Amino acid sequence: MRSLTLYSLLSATVVSGSTVTRRDTSDTARDYSNLPNPKGISWTQAYARANASLALLSKDEKTGIVTGTGWQKGTCVGNTRAIPKIKYPSLCLQDGPVGIRYQKQVSVFPAGVHAASTWDVNLMYKRGYALGEEARGVGVHVQLGPVAGPLGKIPHGGRNWEGFSPDPYLTGIAMMETIMGMQEAGVQANAKHYIGNEQEVSRTTVTSNIDDRTMHELYLWPFADAVQANVASVMCSYNKLNGTWACENEKVLKGLLKSELEFKGYVMSDWDAQHTTVESANTGLDMTMPGSDFNGGNVYWGKTLASSVPGRVAESRLDDMVRRVLASWYYLGQDQGYPTTTVNSWKGGTGGPNVQKDHKDVARAVARDGIVLLKNDDNILPLKSPKSLAIIGQDAIVNPKGANACADRGCDDGTLAMGYGSGTAEYPYLSAPLDAIKLRSTKDGTKIITSTTDSTSSGASAAKQADIAIVFINSNAGEQYVKVDPNPEGDRINLDPWHNGNDLVSAVAKAGKPIIVVVHSVGPILLEKILALSNVKAIVWAGLPGQESGNSLADILYGDTAPNGKLPYTIAKTEADYGVQASQNKVDNFKEGIYIDYRHFDKAKIEPRYEFGFGLSYTTFDYANLTLSGDKNVKRDIQGPKPQSTLYASTGHRISATITNSGKVAGAEVPQLYLSFPTIGAVDFPPQQLRGFQKIFLKPGESKKVTFTLRNKDVSYWDIRSQDWSPVKGQVGVKIAGSSRLTGASRILNL
Numbered sequence: 001m002r003s004l005t006l007y008s009l010l011s012a013t014v015v016s017g018s019t020v021t022r023r024d025t026s027d028t029a030r031d032y033s034n035l036p037n038p039k040g041i042s043w044t045q046a047y048a049r050a051n052a053s054l055a056l057l058s059k060d061e062k063t064g065i066v067t068g069t070g071w072q073k074g075t076c077v078g079n080t081r082a083i084p085k086i087k088y089p090s091l092c093l094q095d096g097p098v099g100i101r102y103q104k105q106v107s108v109f110p111a112g113v114h115a116a117s118t119w120d121v122n123l124m125y126k127r128g129y130a131l132g133e134e135a136r137g138v139g140v141h142v143q144l145g146p147v148a149g150p151l152g153k154i155p156h157g158g159r160n161w162e163g164f165s166p167d168p169y170l171t172g173i174a175m176m177e178t179i180m181g182m183q184e185a186g187v188q189a190n191a192k193h194y195i196g197n198e199q200e201v202s203r204t205t206v207t208s209n210i211d212d213r214t215m216h217e218l219y220l221w222p223f224a225d226a227v228q229a230n231v232a233s234v235m236c237s238y239n240k241l242n243g244t245w246a247c248e249n250e251k252v253l254k255g256l257l258k259s260e261l262e263f264k265g266y267v268m269s270d271w272d273a274q275h276t277t278v279e280s281a282n283t284g285l286d287m288t289m290p291g292s293d294f295n296g297g298n299v300y301w302g303k304t305l306a307s308s309v310p311g312r313v314a315e316s317r318l319d320d321m322v323r324r325v326l327a328s329w330y331y332l333g334q335d336q337g338y339p340t341t342t343v344n345s346w347k348g349g350t351g352g353p354n355v356q357k358d359h360k361d362v363a364r365a366v367a368r369d370g371i372v373l374l375k376n377d378d379n380i381l382p383l384k385s386p387k388s389l390a391i392i393g394q395d396a397i398v399n400p401k402g403a404n405a406c407a408d409r410g411c412d413d414g415t416l417a418m419g420y421g422s423g424t425a426e427y428p429y430l431s432a433p434l435d436a437i438k439l440r441s442t443k444d445g446t447k448i449i450t451s452t453t454d455s456t457s458s459g460a461s462a463a464k465q466a467d468i469a470i471v472f473i474n475s476n477a478g479e480q481y482v483k484v485d486p487n488p489e490g491d492r493i494n495l496d497p498w499h500n501g502n503d504l505v506s507a508v509a510k511a512g513k514p515i516i517v518v519v520h521s522v523g524p525i526l527l528e529k530i531l532a533l534s535n536v537k538a539i540v541w542a543g544l545p546g547q548e549s550g551n552s553l554a555d556i557l558y559g560d561t562a563p564n565g566k567l568p569y570t571i572a573k574t575e576a577d578y579g580v581q582a583s584q585n586k587v588d589n590f591k592e593g594i595y596i597d598y599r600h601f602d603k604a605k606i607e608p609r610y611e612f613g614f615g616l617s618y619t620t621f622d623y624a625n626l627t628l629s630g631d632k633n634v635k636r637d638i639q640g641p642k643p644q645s646t647l648y649a650s651t652g653h654r655i656s657a658t659i660t661n662s663g664k665v666a667g668a669e670v671p672q673l674y675l676s677f678p679t680i681g682a683v684d685f686p687p688q689q690l691r692g693f694q695k696i697f698l699k700p701g702e703s704k705k706v707t708f709t710l711r712n713k714d715v716s717y718w719d720i721r722s723q724d725w726s727p728v729k730g731q732v733g734v735k736i737a738g739s740s741r742l743t744g745a746s747r748i749l750n751l
């Protein structure tokens, strides 16, 4: 386990009371400043080994390393040529962000957005480690995740669920933790989709026109964190960026990623996102995937690249591509006893080892701690041995045709535990909510009445026979190439529940019994119609929980664990409140700039239904004693371009608050640090920005002090004139609270 004592990430430390385990070893703060390679090899050493091997290669072998073998020409979704003389294997590249795609006997973890709603760095790391362990176990060299693009500016975005949150700080931390976990387990992580891929409709034609400051402060931010975590590879996206394809955009590949962020790994194309031979090579692409289009045509590299070198592509550029790919392989220690590839994508994923180990425990913990309790009138939850319960809705059961019946999960039948597209995996099992509730209810002798379709009459009739009704609804989305009605191209057409979920809840409400609504969803849905029903007493936001769906839900419903998830996005009252939508005309000018999600709601003074960071518990927490301390004389004006290490260094300021569990049961809380910057000249700022969080566990009556340490990055803005990060100066509002809209404890910090 690496050292956790260095870097002053804007991190929180529990300094009194009982400890919260972090990676099961320590309650000290995360330190992301100087992350050593767990394999003990520095990038310098990895590059030296790569250079030695490179010297032995012919031009033909070099192009074989940087060119995929072609779609479905190899057992993984991406494969490259083996070079036996340097003991280099055919590289296996495989999705994805929730588990090993197209493979049997693997785990399906909660989706990225669900991991974000835990707000727990420990669980994010453990999920990443387990993902990486399984990938390594089946000989995957490059695991295609995690996702920071889309960031999620458009709530309808089809692939938002693969990533974490529209807040760049939260996504950045989740990226770092996931990458550290995956790479410590030995697999090369892949930060994707770089960059500006915020919608599925027209994703291969749209240009994302993103201004310089918005690029740095929003969309690039989590990729910078990925590079800080030593990510081995980055996948460039389908869209154009300011008019030029992302996979041949010199500014974003050579400029931002490789030069400014000092990225040492390699850039691969998204599948068939390459458009040219020479331009892509000269602007910074290092590997093309899958090496052809989906029909075996469009082979831009391979022999075509070889015939352009030297000449239109310099030999040194081809060497740079190969060096980056080989160095990343050495950096992860994959040259030493790496398992043989047993992935079997096109033949049912059979024949490999069972790599699940005890990962169901991690899957369940993330699933459970990512559940957000939005409403709980009359303390209807936790359940108190009800005599009878009606379980209503098709989302309570597994798809009767089987959890994996639809290819790439391309349907919405049965309970929803992941979205659809390439970011999916085959369930080893799927714990259904109904089954888990039935099992748990036997202890209490509760009678269970079921209506497991979305029929309104059947649902109402079941509710009439029970003391309490639990109604399950969902909302699905996914990737553009899979057509699931009513989404024509992955993005959601509206933010309503599917299968007339509003009508189902309304019909059940007419039975007059108290109702608990459970929502499985890829992102925000509108809850206004449901909230208007007076007998809807509770809303449980169960997200996208993966294989442990039912078990984790029962943990919360029955109070074995008090809910402790928090929303990683805003739930609005109307769709229009978000102020953004997918572009239909092939151009998105990103006019909203840095004002997405809560930044937009705060600036426009729009009351959300449930704000970013919100989540109830079965207990309550008080916030007090916000104190400022530290060495205020740390020099913040460093002349000239700031290297990444400077941005991640401490400013010397520490901010603390005391959190007390003022209720009657134990529970975890997430103190969140928000900063409000003063206007600087013509530069305005969001009313508040997240700059820290920590999950802490408190027994009834217990208090803990949390401390956040500010990094330079956290109190800087991107100055378009100097083309550099500039320190914020003046009076900064500081708040530590349980959500973005709660008051918590606050003060002014003079910077």
Ligand SMILES: OC[C@H]1O[C@@H](O[C@H]2[C@H](O)[C@@H](O)[C@H](O[C@H]3[C@H](O)[C@@H](O)[C@H](O)O[C@@H]3CO)O[C@@H]2CO)[C@H](O)[C@@H](O)[C@@H]1O
Binding pocket: 077, 095, 096, 144, 192, 270, 271, 294, 422, 481
């Ligand atoms: O999986 C690697 C990356 O692939 C991108 O998605 C592609 C996906 O993997 C692939 O299965 C799909 O293929 C379909 C193809 O688009 C379609 O034309 C053909 O008719 O059917 C194919 C499959 O049934 O294409 C996807 C791209 O369109 C992801 O963007 C990336 O995140 C993955 O890592």
